[in-house]
Amino acid sequence: MSAAPDFAARRFQSAAAHYLAGRAPYPPALIARVVELLQLEPDDRVMDLGCGPAQLAVGFAPYVGExxxxxxxxxxxxxxxxxxxxxxxxxxxxxxxxxxxxxxxxFRAAVIGRAFHWMDRAETLRRFDGLLEPDGAVVLFGDERPKLPENAWLQHYSELIERFSADDEDRQRRRSEAFAPHMSVLLHSPFSRLERASVVTSRELGVDGLVQRALSQSSTSRARLGAQADEMVAELRAKAPAWSPTGRFTEVLFSNALIARRPVAD
Incomplete structure (x- = not known):
């Protein structure tokens, strides 16, 4: 399957309004750890590609020059x-x-948060090879939700989202066997020396937070679903109380940064 463009048919035009409320923030402790591992200096430059609302850009700003x-x-x-x-x-x-x-x-570093899958990944890494300093790095930020009792409600939430996004061709592409994991793409790129940094965080959401998250995702955005978005929101609000009688949802996140650098010369 061909690579996706940076964004698909302006889906994030409608998702943007829900993004900050719906998506988990990048933990400051994780950003600080990446700064430490890369030994970023006050006069360094960093690129935040696919920046969205610039959470990573603002997070790295205190540590670097630009x-x-x-x-x-x-x-x-x-x-x-x-x-x-x-x-x-x-x-x-x-x-x-x-x-x-x-x-x-x-640049000393190029950081990407939850956006690499929208790009021609091999070509993007080739371009980075011409932009990054010899000791520079590409850093992919993301998060995982481990199977813990605190996250049990996520199975029900994910099943609902899956039903409304099942016909999304971009989602199918990313989930197909033909779509190589990011780590595999990096291993076959100029940035094949990999290291992972991670932190575990916990946050609490209400039903409104779950709605915001659904509408912040490209596959269930109003721009893609149209009138079905209202059906999804109504069903989510109707079913959520059964997932948590208190109306509060604890989410434990494994936030990680995959750091990719050039191999060390022999």
Missing amino acids: VLALDPEPAMLELAREAASQVPNVEVVQAGSQDIGAHLGR
Whole structure:
């Protein structure tokens, strides 16, 4: 299957409004750990590619001299510019992975949060090879939800989301055997020396938070589902009380950063 573009038919135009409330933040402790492992310095430059609302860009800003935040979706860029308005060393630009090149300058690190699957991954890594300093790194941020008693409600939530997104071709592409895991793509790239950093966090959500998360996802956004989005929200609100009688949902997250660097020369 062919690689997806950076965004599909403006799905995130409608998802953007729900993104900050619906998605788990990137833990500051994880960002600090990545800074430590990469030994980032106050005069370094970092690129946040597919920045969305610029959570990573703002998170890295205190540690480095400049962060360039790129995203192709105008609605996301509005959020990014608002977040960066009080952070003088973050620049927000409309661009996708296909737009990066030497004109952007050099960087010590390129970070990507929950967006790498939208890109031509091999080509993006090839472009990074021409932009990153010799000791530079590509860092992919993401999260997993372990099978713990606290996360038991997630099975019901996921089954509901799966029904409304089952006909999403992009979702099917990412879940197919033909779509290599990110780690495999990195192992066959110029950045094949891998290391993983992680932290475990816990947060509490209400039913509104579950609705926001559903609408923040490309496969169940209003832009893709249309009128079915209201059906999904109504069903979610009707069924959620059975998943947690208190109406509160504890979520334990395994947040991780996959750090990819060039091999050490023999």
